[in-house]
Amino acid sequence: MYKLPYFTTDNQEEILDFMHNNTFVTLVGFDGAFPVATQIPVKTVIDGDSIKLIGHIMTKTDHFNAFQKNKNVLAIFTGAHAYISASVYENPKSASTWNYKTVQAKGIIRLLNSEETYQVIKDLTDKYENPESSPAAFNKMGEDYIQKHLKAITGFEISVTNIDHVFKMSQNHSSANKENIVKNLQQSDDVLAKEVAKEMKDNL
Template sequence: MYKLPSFTSDNQEEILAFMHQNTFITLVGFDGEFPVATQVPVKTVVDGEVIKLIGHIMTKTDHFKAFEQNPNVLAIFTGAHAYVSASVYENPQSASTWNYKTVQAKGIIRLLNAEETYQVIKDLTDKYENPKSSPAAFNKMDEAYIQKHLKAITGFEILVSDIDHVFKMSQNHSAANKESIIKNLEQSDDILAQEVAKEMKRNL
């Protein structure tokens, strides 16, 4: 991971908040020959010093087989990102760059049994569908329907052993450059660029 001290945070709560906010991760494993990856939603669970990532995957897939063979995995959390043009710098004859925020969590994955997988699906559904008001709530689904689809799914739990991150938002630039970058990104049609501008404003 490329990073400089100016692009990191000493605030563990800020890093965890980013993980809670950016729940659709890239989960990477290794099948013995090539890396394998899948995009999945996860729930980050913090219990004291212990951090776990909870989610589920389709069972008959290359990544499921890789996780069976090798439980060492990497979870990549990604936030908004944007190209930053040096044309708006005080000195435009400089290198342009890219602003972004990412967290990489390494850990050991444990594939769950049917009962545990059921609970994972319920918890994740309840997170996004209000159990009291949503017609798509878990408790409104037919149990036979749930059991049928559970046969194709395996839940997982990742015990996180190491977390690294880069929060690169032009912290190494002058105040004038930062304001110019923000103004330029705010004028972009790119929604992600606009989000980066908001993030930079919060850091001023």
């Protein structure tokens, strides 16, 4: 990671909030020859001093095979990011850059049995589909349908052993530069650029 002191925070709650709010991660494993990766939603669960990531994957995949061989995995959480043009700096004859936020969580993956996987799918569906009102709610699906599709899915639980992060939002620049960056990003048509502008503005 491109990790410098002014691009990090000592506030662990801020890091955990970022993980809770950016649930669609890139999960990376190693099959013995090459890294393998898949993009999936996960749930971050805090239990005392331990942190776990819960999710599910398709069974007949390269990453499933890799996770069976090697339990060491890396989950990459990514937030809003944007190109930062030096043209708006007090001294524009400088290097342009990119602002972004990311958290990398290393851990040990455990593949779940069918009963545990069932609960993972139910919890995930109930998070995004209101059990009372949504026609796509988990409790609206037939049990035969659920069991049929469950055969192709395996849940997992990752016990996190290390968390690292970079929250790069031009902290190393002057107040004037940061204000100019925010104004420039606010004028962009890029939704992510506008989000970076909002985050920077909140910290001005």
